[in-house]
Amino acid sequence: MIVVAALLAVVVTGVVVARPWQEVPPRMRSPEPPRTLRSVSVDFGVVTDPTTDWEALDARLDAAGATGVDLNAGRVEFTAFDWAEHPESAAEPGTDHLARAARALRLTADGEQRQIGLIVDAYVPRWIAQDPSVAGVDADGDRVTYDASATQLAQGPVGDRLVAYVAALGARYQPSQIALTELFLYHSWGDDDLALYRAATGAADWPRGEDGRPDGLDPTVGTWRSEVIADLLRRMRTALDEAGASGVALAMDVEVDWADPPRGVPSSGHEYAVLLRAADRLVLWAYTFAARPPSEVGTFTAALVAAGEDMSRFVLSVGLWAPASLDPPGALPASALAEAVGSAQTAGATHVNVTPASLLSDEDWAALTDLWR
Secondary structure (H helix, E strand, C coil): CHHHHHHHHHHHHHHHHHCHHHCCCCCCCCCCCCCCEEEEEECHHHHCCCCCCHHHHHHHHHHHCCCEEEEECEECCEECCCCCCCHHHECCCCCCHHHHHHHHHCECCCCCECEEEEEEECCCHHHHHHCHHHEEECCCCCEEEEEECHHHHHHCHHHHHHHHHHHHHHHHHCCCEEEEECCCCCCECCHHHHHHHHHHHCCCCCCECCCCCECCCCHHHHHHHHHHHHHHHHHHHHHHHHCCCCCCEEEEEECCCCCCCCCEEHHHCEEHHHHCCCCCEEEEECCCCCCCCCCHHHHHHHHHHHCCCCHHHEEEEEECEEEEEECCEEECCHHHHHHHHHHHHHCCCCEEEEECHHHCCHHHHHHHHHHHC
16 A cells, blocks of 8 residues: 555656646746737637637737737636636636636747736626626616626725735736726716715715716716726735735726827726826727727827827727728728727837737738738
8 A cells, every 4th residue: 555655646746747837827927028018918708718729829929929918817706717715706617728828828939928918807797696786876876787886896895806806816827917907987876986985075965967967077076986996906006016926017908088198088987197106007998999090099199108108108909899890890900900000109109909819810910910020
């Protein structure tokens, strides 16, 4: 029996040594990131699809000259790996989809470390379905189906779990950055949110329009919403630092005001000046949806430069979605993608992102190769 036990110990040890990636995910970032970054975002459905050919995507990234890739890690209620604190949330128990992707994508063809970032989706539809009290409230008093309330983000379990998830991702994977997406506060009109607004501003009630409805465009509401999100980001930054992930950049996806680029969109909680006091960088949704000329992405970027903004703190993200497009249906044509990305780069963007990978056609990849190679 002693001999058998010894042999088993040797076999088990050999397996661990031969396949250490099962225990330790590959490092996702370089200690010295490049001054300019060209990245592609990969949707959660692609990340968690067991049939995804990561070697093929790696070859695409190499051919295009992409130096970064961002993987969607999911939501706190639907995760891309077994989160020890909430194993019931795993998309596929027993499978670390993020580590699987990173093993294939971490190095360029030249042997350089590719910067791999992670994306956290702030929506909580399953949670809301189980407990509607955590949902945001619209101006008519109805609870919504995807967004948590401002109070939940500031003081409730939804915000607490988001903070914990960001810290867990940072500690486990050490990515180049973690970006929060789908984090809006349009629906923050509940009674608990009013109490939070009163405490922050000293106002007795919401600012209201002539029809008596709460006024989401009032500057005090926009700044308050942005401060709620900024406070959440500060908690995430502290949690990352305490988890040994101080080198992980904290970012947030934000909407854009095409007419006033440095301002942001305060009505959604995306007032740039407020958020930049808490986040390391902002991912700007420079999405034209085929409703704007692609050259406007460059005009938008140039306006940020002219305003004296530190462009290293902005990611210009070019979205492929185009509901009005017919070639192909639902996506920008390659020529529009090339013009949008090219104009952003020439106007001063140091980090340009293209999203999502699932919509990139052969022609799109060829266009990126022309731009990035």
